[in-house]
Amino acid sequence: MDRRIIELYDEYTHAPLARRDFLERLATLAGGMGSALTLLQLLQANKAVAAQVAADDKRLKSERVSVPGPDGELRGYLARPPMPRRCPVSSSFTRTADSIRTSRT
Amino acid sequence: MPGVIVIHENRGLNPHIADVTRRMALEGFVALAPDFLSGSGGTPENEDQAREQIGKLEPEGTLKAALAAAEWLRTGDRSTGRVGAVGFCWGGGLVGRLATADPKLNAGVVFYGRVPPLADVPKIKAQLLLNYAGKDERINADVPAFQKALDDAGVRYSLHTYDGVEHAFHNDTSAARYNAEAAQLAWKRTIEFFAKTLKVA
Numbered sequence: 001m002d003r004r005i006i007e008l009y010d011e012y013t014h015a016p017l018a019r020r021d022f023l024e025r026l027a028t029l030a031g032g033m034g035s036a037l038t039l040l041q042l043l044q045a046n047k048a049v050a051a052q053v054a055a056d057d058k059r060l061k062s063e064r065v066s067v068p069g070p071d072g073e074l075r076g077y078l079a080r081p082p083m084p085r086r087c088p089v090s091s092s093f094t095r096t097a098d099s100i101r102t103s104r105t
Numbered sequence: 106m107p108g109v110i111v112i113h114e115n116r117g118l119n120p121h122i123a124d125v126t127r128r129m130a131l132e133g134f135v136a137l138a139p140d141f142l143s144g145s146g147g148t149p150e151n152e153d154q155a156r157e158q159i160g161k162l163e164p165e166g167t168l169k170a171a172l173a174a175a176e177w178l179r180t181g182d183r184s185t186g187r188v189g190a191v192g193f194c195w196g197g198g199l200v201g202r203l204a205t206a207d208p209k210l211n212a213g214v215v216f217y218g219r220v221p222p223l224a225d226v227p228k229i230k231a232q233l234l235l236n237y238a239g240k241d242e243r244i245n246a247d248v249p250a251f252q253k254a255l256d257d258a259g260v261r262y263s264l265h266t267y268d269g270v271e272h273a274f275h276n277d278t279s280a281a282r283y284n285a286e287a288a289q290l291a292w293k294r295t296i297e298f299f300a301k302t303l304k305v306a
Binding site: 001003005006009010013014019039042043044045046047049051052053055057059060062065067068069070071072073074075076077078079080081 | 106115116118119120121122123124126127128129130131133134135136137138139140141143144147152153156166169170173174177240243271272276277278279280281282
């Protein structure tokens, strides 16, 4: 892709450049509005591109969460492999503690 | 498992960032992607609108939100207590600022983000991995001064500039700027870096 197009998109996404001005300049570089709109698909985040890890991938647990923030709730997306909540170290301490209690009674 | 905060671009918490968050989780981290547009109703579908709303956010407010997210992730049995952050573009800038403001942050990874205020660099305790794009003149202009500040302050960091690639080279949903080779290498370095800095007792 023509570097001037990438630079124009970079300007548009980081500077106060009105969308209409951006599209006009893009059309000039692209040789027409039809071409401009096609190029736009390649510049913007394209929802048609498949995720590398599907949203329902069975190896993960994912959920929407709320984090208490200073100016109200912060919503977020949390993902983790479905492992036990306690890490292995603390689980073995729990088992050890149980067996000590058992042997004392 | 250690925690990683994934900080979105100026497009907000969109499907791409959710995907990146899942990729991070598969590597053995509890990964949290906050939506920094929560205060204005959440990230909209339209990326131009998202960018416009991001542009209206108060920097102090977003930093406080990032601090809250890091603290939430490191407490309450949600992770081992070791937390890192990775951010892209706008998110990369916020990771830089978070590193200056959160002495408990263990690791920060920046993808082509704006450098933080240089006067705050001495406050950084985290180790940093900095990934820049060779053709990203806008961001790279400030990097030499940032590097000097990091060196003067004794901050532990690695810096990589990926030759011949554009800003946003890691975003595989934007064909115009995505570079698979650079993205895969930068991601590999990111995971290795987080493993080294976070997957420790």
